[in-house]
Each structure stands twice: as structure tokens, then as C-alpha cells.
Amino acid sequence: MKKQVGKFASLRVWLPRVLIGLALLAFVGYFIVYAIYAWNLFQFPFDYDQGEGFELMDTVLFSQGQWPYRDNDVYPFYSSNYPPLFHIAIVPLVWLFGPQYWTGRLVSFLGTLVTAVAIFIAVKRDAEKRGGAERSGDKKKIKTSAPFAPLRLTSSSKRWWLAILAGLGYLASNYIYHVGPLFRQHLFMVMFETLAVVLLARVIEREEASGKRNNKGLLVVMALLLFAGYTKQLAYATVAAVFIFLFLRQPKRAVMWAVPFTAVTGLIFLWINVSTDGFWFLNTVTANVNPFIPGQAEGLFRQWFTLHTIITVVAALFAIYQLYFERLSIYAIWFVVTTLNSVTAGKWGAGESYFATAIAASLILTGIAFSRLLDWSEKRGTNWQFVLQTLIPLLFLWQAGKLFHMPTHTPTLAAIASALGQPTKVMIAPQTSCSAPRDPEPIPYVDAAGVSLLGRPPNKADTEAGIAITELIARGESPAFAEDAGFNFYLGRDIVTNPTQFLNLYKNNAVDLTEMLAMLDAQRFDTVVLRAQFYPPEVLNIIGQRYETTDLVQMNGFVYCVMTPRQE
Amino acid sequence: MTKRQLGLSFIALGILAIAGMFLMDLLGAGQFQGIGPAQRLGLMGAGFVIFIGITLLPFGDNPA
Numbered sequence: 185m186k187k188q189v190g191k192f193a194s195l196r197v198w199l200p201r202v203l204i205g206l207a208l209l210a211f212v213g214y215f216i217v218y219a220i221y222a223w224n225l226f227q228f229p230f231d232y233d234q235g236e237g238f239e240l241m242d243t244v245l246f247s248q249g250q251w252p253y254r255d256n257d258v259y260p261f262y263s264s265n266y267p268p269l270f271h272i273a274i275v276p277l278v279w280l281f282g283p284q285y286w287t288g289r290l291v292s293f294l295g296t297l298v299t300a301v302a303i304f305i306a307v308k309r310d311a312e313k314r315g316g317a318e319r320s321g322d323k324k325k326i327k328t329s330a331p332f333a334p335l336r337l338t339s340s341s342k343r344w345w346l347a348i349l350a351g352l353g354y355l356a357s358n359y360i361y362h363v364g365p366l367f368r369q370h371l372f373m374v375m376f377e378t379l380a381v382v383l384l385a386r387v388i389e390r391e392e393a394s395g396k397r398n399n400k401g402l403l404v405v406m407a408l409l410l411f412a413g414y415t416k417q418l419a420y421a422t423v424a425a426v427f428i429f430l431f432l433r434q435p436k437r438a439v440m441w442a443v444p445f446t447a448v449t450g451l452i453f454l455w456i457n458v459s460t461d462g463f464w465f466l467n468t469v470t471a472n473v474n475p476f477i478p479g480q481a482e483g484l485f486r487q488w489f490t491l492h493t494i495i496t497v498v499a500a501l502f503a504i505y506q507l508y509f510e511r512l513s514i515y516a517i518w519f520v521v522t523t524l525n526s527v528t529a530g531k532w533g534a535g536e537s538y539f540a541t542a543i544a545a546s547l548i549l550t551g552i553a554f555s556r557l558l559d560w561s562e563k564r565g566t567n568w569q570f571v572l573q574t575l576i577p578l579l580f581l582w583q584a585g586k587l588f589h590m591p592t593h594t595p596t597l598a599a600i601a602s603a604l605g606q607p608t609k610v611m612i613a614p615q616t617s618c619s620a621p622r623d624p625e626p627i628p629y630v631d632a633a634g635v636s637l638l639g640r641p642p643n644k645a646d647t648e649a650g651i652a653i654t655e656l657i658a659r660g661e662s663p664a665f666a667e668d669a670g671f672n673f674y675l676g677r678d679i680v681t682n683p684t685q686f687l688n689l690y691k692n693n694a695v696d697l698t699e700m701l702a703m704l705d706a707q708r709f710d711t712v713v714l715r716a717q718f719y720p721p722e723v724l725n726i727i728g729q730r731y732e733t734t735d736l737v738q739m740n741g742f743v744y745c746v747m748t749p750r751q752e
Numbered sequence: 753m754t755k756r757q758l759g760l761s762f763i764a765l766g767i768l769a770i771a772g773m774f775l776m777d778l779l780g781a782g783q784f785q786g787i788g789p790a791q792r793l794g795l796m797g798a799g800f801v802i803f804i805g806i807t808l809l810p811f812g813d814n815p816a
Contacts, residue, residue, distance in 0.1 A: 432753045432816045508755075508808070511815050 196566065200573035204345050207577040210584035211349055214356035217590055217597075222293045222365035224641030226286040230650035230670035232642055232740055234715060236367035237669025238264065238682045240283055243271040247278045253456070253463040256689055257696040259703065260663075261681040263467045265688065268456075269415040270369035283673055288367030295375040296355060296364040299544060302378045304351030306385065306515070307551030311343050313389065314559060343555060349580050350551030357543050358491055358589050358631060359536045362638035369416050370537040376412035377422040378544050380405050384426060385514050388433060406445050413449060417468065421525035422541060425518040432512060471688040474532040481530025488526070488539045491633060492546065494583040496523075499546035502553035515552065519545035533684060536633075586632060591641050593628040606630050612637070616743035617717040619736050627741065637741045649739035650674070653713060656735055656746045660710020665727075667715040668744075680709070683718040690720040701726050707749035714745045755811035762805030769798040 231237045242252040242264045252264035252271070270291070277287035354360055364371055387401035409426060412419035423445075430438035457464040489496055503516040522541040529538035554576045561568040588606060592598040598608040611624040612635055629640035654674045657664040663677035672679050681700075689695040697720065703709065704726045712731045717724055731747035738744070753761075773794050787795070 432758070435753065507804075508811060 196570045200570065200577065203574060203577035203581070207349055207580040207584065208345060208352075210581060211352035211356050213600075214361070214584070214587070214589075215352055218355050218361050218364065220597075221361065221591060221639065221641050222289070224643070225289050225365045228642040228647060228650075229285060229674060230647070230739065231285075231668040233363075233366050233368065233638060234668060234718075235684065236285060236288070237673060237679070238262075238685070239266070239271065239288055239367050239369060240285060240673065241669055241679045241682075242266065242268070243274045243278050243288065244283050246271050247275045251456070251460045251464070253460040253467045255463060256467075256686055258699055259680070260678050261686060261700050262679055263463065263682060263685055263689075265467050265471045265682075265685050266369055267414045267416060267468065269411055270372045273372070285367055285670070289365050292363075292368060292371055293365040295372040296360055299371070299375045299378045300351040300354045302375075302382045303354050303544060303547050303551070304347045306382045306548045307350045307555060308344065308347035309386070310552045311346070311555045311559075314556075343558065346551055346555055346558075346576070349577075350547045353495065353547045353550075353580075353583070354544055356584065356587050357540075358587055358633040358636075358639075359488075359539055359543065361589055362633075362636065363537045363540070366638075368537070370418075371540055373412050373416040373419050374540045374544055376408050376415060377419055377541055380408035380412060380426065381422065381514055381518050381545075382548075383408065384429070388429075388514070402441065406441065409445070410449060410452075414452065417472065418525070418528070418538065418541075421522050422518065425521040426514065428521065429512070429514040429517045432517075466689070466694060467685065470692050470694050471685055473692055474534075474688060475691075476530050477532060478530060480532075480534075481527050484529045484536060484539070485526070487536070487633060488542075491586055492539075492543060492583070493586060494579050495543070495546045495550045498553050498579075499549035502549050513552075515545060515548045519549055533688065589629075589631040589633065589639060591629045591639070593641060593643065598628070601630055610635065612741060614738055614741050614743050615716075616745075618714045618733065618745035619743050622738075622743065640741070642740055646739050649737050649744075653737050653739070653744055653746060656737075657711045657713070660748070662708065662710045664711040664713050665704065665709040666711070666713035667718060668713065671713060681719075687718050687720060695720075697722055704730055707731070710748065712747040714747065715742050753816040755808050755814045755816050758816040759805040759808030759811070762801050762808065764805075766798040766800075766802035766805060769801070770795060773798070 225232055241262065245252045245264075246268065252262075252268075254263045256263045270288075274288050274291050277291070278284075281287060355364070360371065383401065384405045387398050387405060390401075391398050405426070409419065409423050412422060427438055427442055430441065453464075499519050503512075503519055506512050506516045519542065522545055526539045526542050528534060529536065557572055558569075558576070561572040588604075590597060590601050590606070592601050592608045601608050607630055609626040609628055610630055612627045613624040614622045615637065616622065627640055629636075631639050650670065651674075654671050657666075657671055657677075658675055663672045663675075663680050665680050666672060667683050669679045669682075686695060690697070701722060704712075704723065707730055712727055714727070719727075727747065730750060732750045733745045734748050735746040736743055737746060773791050777791075
């Protein structure tokens with residue numbers, strides 16, 4: 185009998201530890217996979233995701249002291265639709281190393297690591313704060329009776345594993361994995377948003393504890409929000425969440441801060457617009473008025489929820505709890521506002537990355553909710569402690585399983601995928617818009633998000649394919665009229681057009697095609713390279729009339745059509 | 753701000769949203785006769801916000 189009791193007691197100690205260890209192992213595994221993907225991308229010298237090259241072009245223009253908000257009607261028909269901060273942050277690297285794709289990819293990747301650390305700090309600090317309140321005997325801060333009310337806490341400061349799981353959870357999201365190491369500004373914006381919100385929580389918490397206002401702290405929060413907004417426009421949702429939170433806590437102060445914040449934001453906007461002869465407004469506002477596709481929004485919402493079910497449900501339940509039984513935290517408001525704003529993922533040109541901010545918010549809320557449940561269980565006795573210490577890592581393991589993604593291009597990774605009961609290859613037909621359909625081929629990348637062309641680390645064959653395209657372009661003397669910027673960058677030639685931006689402006693009747701059509705009609709470009717045909721119909725028509733496909737080259741799962749002038 | 757005030761704000765927001773949607777109809781915006789699919793979704797959302805607002809009222813002067 186004593187032996188049985190002893191065994192059970194031992195199980196109660198070791199089972200949670202083993203499960204926590206397994207959960208940590210799963211999320212550290214995702215981090216390793218993320219690092220592998222990033223490392224491979226850093227070495228790839230062409231566009232992996234269409235649009236990367238244009239962000240590099242923006243950076244190059246800034247490095248030369250020029251604005252990228254330009255007149256699309258005249259050669260080289262190039263302009264940017266994104267705010268400047270991400271590109272400006274990369275300028276020193278471009279000065280030092282030239283126009284390299286790895287510069288922006290590295291900065292974006294590091295930005296995701298900073299966000300993960302901020303999530304870790306938010307969860308860890310919440311536990312420590314409640315631990316500190318208990319130790320100091322501050323009864324005002326400690327409500328009892330409800331499960332989420334802060335209670336006696338002796339081990340919360342040791343609960344580092346929960347904070348680590350929340351932080352790594354961000355990097356384990358399929359969406360963050362796909363986009364994190366790309367030369368795209370979105371997750372750099374999420375970094376500023378997360379830093380602003382985590383700092384705001386700290387500032388308000390300290391103010392309420394000390395009774396003294398910390399305007400300097402709030403000023404830094406505003407600066408971070410401004411940085412987020414001038415990295416990408418979508419940060420308006422976080423700005424709204426911050427001011428809603430401030431309004432709930434301190435209405436007068438919220439208004440007092442909203443006025444100068446709006447004024448500074450507006451003045452910077454006006455300054456850039458005047459400096460660019462109005463092309464800033466045209467390219468960042470007019471060009472972003474894109475049609476909303478309900479099916480796309482619905483599909484992405486379903487996918488996001490299916491992949492992130494546990495952290496989303498826990499965050500939503502905790503937000504509802506706070507709505508009725510506690511004061512609403514900035515994290516709860518941030519989660520609700522940014523989740524609702526994720527509906528903008530249904531806009532043409534938008535995508536999965538629009539959920540990144542909601543994912544960061546849900547991880548913080550989940551970490552805090554679980555931490556409080558563990559506190560509560562400590563008061564309730566060892567049975568409850570055992571149940572929750574077992575259940576929480578199990579839930580993280582379940583979440584890890586739902587997020588499954590792994591490149592399988594090495595025998596070790598393929599063996600791990602196989603051991604986990606996952607396929608080692610997925611059959612995907614190369615994407616083509618300008619050639620006959622091709623048969624599906626095995627891709628060494630498995631993703632619970634479904635068929636995805638993002639996520640597979642680019643390989644030597646992709647680099648060779650990119651170089652093959654540049655060799656075809658190099659036969660002529662002009663820059664290529666190409667949908668990817670990478671080929672002209674590789675050859676040191678002009679970057680001609682930013683197709684999606686051009687198409688957006690065309691759809692808003694804000695571009696004049698005359699000069700471009702005339703140049704294509706006169707066969708002024710020795711090579712045209714198409715990937716997705718994101719050009720206005722008139723442009724595609726004239727290309728079809730004046731150019732013919734001579735080579736098809738497959739790179740990154742896309743068929744590139746290399747065209748040369750038709751001989752009359 | 754209290755829970756009751758927050759509830760009242762939600763109710764006011766929901767009512768304003770419903771009024772705004774019908775105002776759009778009066779101004780001739782939208783492609784559909786009567787209540788269109790987007791309006792139906794909007795009305796459901798506004799109704800939900802009002803419902804949340806009503807459920808917050810009993811929580812009185814607790815801080816929001």
C-alpha cells in the first residue's frame with residue numbers, strides 16, 4: 185500500500201515535468217525548424233516571395249536619399265505602397281553590403297525574435313507581479329474567490345517554462361514561420377506593436393501601484409506606436425486598442441494624448457506627401473483601396489482558427505472573464521480589436537500575415553490565463569495542482585500538433601517527420617500563369633496549413649534556376665521587364681515596375697499606361713519575365729503581341745516565362 | 753469607467769450602427785433592395801454588441 189502511494193506521489197511529481205519537457209521540446213523543435221528555414225533564405229539571392237525585391241528597391245532608394253513614392257506613369261514605372269520605417273532600418277546594411285536580400289530577411293527575422301522575447305516578458309512579468317503582490321501582502325491587488333484572481337504564489341517566479349512556451353509559440357505559428365525571415369515589413373510592424381503594448385501594460389501597472397504618472401513611459405509607448413504605423417498602415421488597430429484601453433482607465437488623459445499623437449502622425453504624413461509631390465498619398469492610400477473578397481476572409485479565418493485553436497479559445501475565454509469579472513487588460517482589448525481587424529485579410533493582396541498581431545496577443549493572454557490558473561490551483565491543493573500542471577502542457581502539445589510544419593529536405597528532418605506520423609513529401613503542381621500546366625511533383629515540406637509555396641527552404645536548384653534566368657536576360661542589353669526585381673538586381677540593372685502596386689493603381693484609375701505601352705510596343709525591353717501576370721490587361725495584351733516565350737524556368741515552385749521580342 | 757458605463761457605451765454603439773445602416777439605405781447606398789447580406793451581418797454584429805452591453809449593466813460600478 186505504501187509502495188502504491190509512493191508510486192502515485194512520484195507520478196504526480198514526474199508526469200507534469202515530463203509533459204512540460206515534451207512541450208518545451210516541441211516548441212524548441214519549431215524554433216530550430218524556423219532557424220533552418222531562415223538560414224536557407226538568407227543564402228538565396230532572388231525573390232522567394234513576390235514583393236521582396238520591391239522592398240529591397242525601396243531600401244536602395246532610401247539609401248540613396250530618395251523617396252520610393254514616385255510617379256508610376258514614367259520609366260522605370262516604379263513606386264512603393266509601404267511606409268518607410270522598415271526600409272530605413274535596413275539602409276545601414278545596404279550601405280555596408282550592397283543590395284542584398286539577406287539584409288531585410290535578417291532584420292525581419294530578428295524582429296520576430298524580439299516579439300517572442302516581448303511575449304515571454306509579458307507572461308513572466310505578470311506572474312512575478314502577482315508573486316510580488318502576495319509577498320508584500322498588498323491585499324488591494326489580491327482578490328480572492330474567483331479562479332483567475334491572483335492568489336498565494338510562491339512558484340510563479342519559477343514558472344519560466346510557461347513564458348518560454350508562450351514566446352516560442354509565436355515563432356511556431358505557421359504564419360510567422362512563413363513570413364518571418366522574408367524581406368517583408370509586416371512582422372517588423374508586429375514587433376513595434378507588441379513592444380508598445382507590453383510597455384504600456386508595465387507603465388500603467390506601475391502608475392497604479394505608485395500613484396505617480398509616468399509620462400515618459402507613455403511617450404515611449406506613443407513613439408513605438410508611431411514606428412509601427414510608419415512601418416505598415418495596419419498598425420492602426422493596435423493604436424485603436426491602446427487608446428480604448430487608456431480611455432477605459434483614464435478618459436481625460438486618453439484624449440490629452442490622442443490629440444498630440446494624431447497631430448504628429450498627421451504632420452509626418454503631410455511632410456512626406458509634400459516632399460513627394462503627393463505621390464505618398466497616391467501610393468500608400470489610393471493604391472491600397474482594394475476590393476474585399478468575402479470568401480478569402482472566411483477561408484483565412486477558418487484556417488487561422490483551425491491552426492491556432494487552443495491559444496485562441498483560451499485567449500477569448502480569458503478576455504470574456506475579464507470583461508465581466510475583472511478590469512479589462514490592454515492584452516484583452518488588443519486581442520479583440522486585432523482579431524476583428526484581421527477581417528481585412530480578405531482584401532485583395534492581403535493574406536495570412538494579417539493575423540500575426542492577433543496571434544501575439546492571444547499568446548500573451550493564454551500565458552497569463554494559464555499562469556493564474558496555476559496560482560489558483562496552488563491554493564486549492566495538490567490534486568488541482570497536479571491536474572493543471574498536467575493539463576496545461578498537454579494543451580500546449582495539442583497546439584503544437586495543430587501547427588505542424590516542417591521542411592523535410594534532409595534525411596534527419598524526414599526521419600523526424602516520419603517518426604511523428606507525418607508525410608515526408610507533399611505533391612504540388614508548379615504554379616504557372618503563362619505556360620501549360622505541369623504535373624504535381626514531390627515537395628519536401630509538410631504544413632498543417634495545407635498546400636503552401638511558402639515554407640519550403642529554397643535550395644541549390646532554385647538558385648541555379650534564378651541564375652539561369654539572369655543569363656537569359658544578360659543576352660540583351662536592357663533591364664528586363666520582370667515581375668520579380670531579383671534578376672535585375674543580380675545584373676545591376678534598373679528595377680522596372682512594381683507590378684502589384686501598378687495593378688492596384690490601375691484598378692483605382694490612378695495610372696497612365698501610355699509610356700509603358702509605347703515602350704513595350706517598341707520592344708524597348710530585350711526581355712520580359714512573367715510569373716503571375718500581375719499586370720493590367722492592356723499591358724499583358726501588348727506583351728502578348730510584341731513578345732514570345734522562349735524559355736520556361738522553374739524556381740521556388742513557380743514557372744517563370746522568359747520572353748523576347750517577336751521578329752517581324 | 754465602470755462596467756455599467758461600458759455596457760451603456762456598447763448599447764449606444766450598437767444602436768448607432770443599426771441607425772447608420774438604415775441611413776445608408778435611405779441615402780441609396782448598397783446594391784440590394786431591402787436588407788442585403790452585408791447589412792444582415794452588420795445587424796447581427798450590432799445586435800450582439802447591444803446584447804453584451806445589456807449583460808454588463810448588472811455589474812454596476814465595478815471598474816471596467
